[in-house]
Amino acid sequence: MPLRSIPDGQLEWSATVPASVLLGGESRETLRIADVEVPLDSDVCVAVMLELISGGLSVTGEVTATWTGPCARCWLPLDGEVKSAVREVFAAEPREGEQYALGPEYADLTPMVREAVLLELPIEAIPCPHPEPCPNLPAELTGPHDYPDTGRPAEPADPRWEALDALRGRLDAGE
Incomplete structure (x- = not known):
């Protein structure tokens, strides 16, 4: 027109x-x-x-x-x-x-x-719409979590953090 x-x-x-x-x-x-x-x-x-x-x-x-x-x-x-x-x-x-x-x-x-x-258009990483943990994410990228719903075992803890984990355990126990 x-x-x-x-x-x-x-x-x-x-x-x-x-x-x-x-x-x-x-x-x-x-x-x-x-x-x-x-x-x-x-x-x-x-x-x-x-x-x-x-x-x-x-x-x-x-x-x-x-x-x-x-x-x-x-x-x-x-x-x-x-x-x-x-x-x-x-x-x-x-x-x-x-x-x-x-x-x-x-x-x-x-x-x-x-x-x-x-x-x-989004220029940054697009957030995943899947619930945590993303079912398509490789196990090595999920971190040290125990995911009972997925059947995956918890990742072993890093031995370098054992001292900190022991302190956390004592604090949680009220010592």
């Missing part, structure tokens, strides 16, 4: 597009931060209010996408959803880093949507 035909200067607009559309025509890159990515065949939902303002267009709303990435403990695949609130200005002569370019007839929302998704 051409910008000049926005009724009363405001328009609610929504669309669902494949994530691959956000990459541009020839790019084979993915929407990725570290090990977390938005699958190219997943949907990205955009729901915004477009408002003509002096010298440009104001865009406010929300962008939603799904991501996949490995668990921080067991490396099994996890997925989640990002929701990003957007409030941006498009101008014919945009200030770099502050505004997006506005064409004479149309506003290309693609760069704004791509940046909104990338800025919300």
Whole structure:
């Protein structure tokens, strides 16, 4: 829809597009931060209010996408959803880093949507949704715990800590 035909200067607009559309025509890159990515065949939902303002267009709303990435403990695949609130200005002569370019007839929302998704992807280790202990975590990484529900025996104590364990035992006994 051409910008000049926005009724009363405001328009609610929504669309669902494949994530691959956000990459541009020839790019084979993915929407990725570290090990977390938005699958190219997943949907990205955009729901915004477009408002003509002096010298440009104001865009406010929300962008939603799904991501996949490995668990921080067991490396099994996890997925989640990002929701990003957007409030941006498009101008014919945009200030770099502050505004997006506005064409004479149309506003290309693609760069704004791509940046909104990338800025919300988790960049740190994704917490494991499994209960403690994670059933997929190797035994050598679980630590010296006794896990009766899993059938795994307690790890042997480190002999370097025997003196401290003896003191703890005496304190617990009230000595």
